[in-house]
Amino acid sequence: MLNLEELSLQLSAIRDEGFYIDGNQLYEQVRKYLPRLNKFMFNIHTHIVDTGIKIDLPSNEDIRNSFIKRGFQSVGTCATKTPINNKGDCHVYSLPYLFDDFLFLSNCFQGGQFNKVRMLMMRDRYSFEEKLFLKIFLFFKN
Template identity: 25%
Template sequence: MTYLEKLTLCLRIQKVGRFVSGASLSIDDAHLHNEILVHMPQLHTFKFYISTETNAIYSNLRFSNDDIQQTFINMKYGQTACIMDYYGACGTLCHVYSLPFTFTHLHKITTHFPFIVFDTVTNLFVYDIFPFEHEFFMRINQTFPLLKCFTIENDRREHWNYDDNPSYSIIESTHLTSLEITHAGQYYVEQFLVKTNTLLPRLTRLKVEYNDLKTIATNFTREETRHNCSKVKQLIVEELIVFSKYVYQYFPSL
């Protein structure tokens, strides 16, 4: 790769205690240079997105966004940004990326993400041990305006009771075609399928736990959820089940 002039790098590392020597929980400029960039003397354009998910039990160190960004201060390929988060007793998530962000996928962000617009992201996976509430999804809709595929996972599904607040604005996700809510609980099914909460005019693929769907749709009779289900062509459930005629009536595009 001696003559390489442009490089786009997307790298995801999961359950790794350190990425080089020491107890680092993230990627830094030194590692990128010593292991990758030093072998590309002709390189003049470098775009990257590197995501690490690890276990803080390997280290007593805790870094902030500023700590990580300081390691890139001398990088000659432009500005960088970082999203650093800790969850539970030992979980660590770190996203480091060049600016402007040019990638289509962003994997496993929490409620702590920057107030910038990611106008290239079409696939997003959100995860947290704290509940996601309506305001969070409003921010998601504003921050990721071209979102097409959305996956929601939340470990504290039983700790959030849906607040049917009439002052909430209706979220309209005009580009969303695929929605996955399989490890989050029925409250998130309520959030996205009830038309007075969210409008999904292009939703064609839905992955959901069947019992949650059946409960929120009131055994496939509820009018408020029918609208967002009307164009779904692919309904995926983890349970082995034969859909009744009522399911097909409720999802007429299946």
């Protein structure tokens, strides 16, 4: 894989450890082993299950910074946590978004360029607000 120049990675992970897949992990476990990679598209969703132990999950800003520090400039992030039962979700993706589906959209959706999306799955852990539907209309239209 040393000669790989283009990679599309779509990943959904369920973890019982207290950390999301972030920019540091993506760099250390994938990107640094692909020296000729010049186009890297990714769509990664991490779900943290309740372990019964109080965990301190990183914020949306912490996740975004982990990607920027590793050279991933155009990245969308959406990290949420449920303090009552130690669950969390984190969705990170490269922009512009070039995949056909967008799974696990939630209220912290920031927007971006989504011209190719044909299937959208939303998660209603928290009630959706009118602002979210306006964002969806603006960013997912052709």
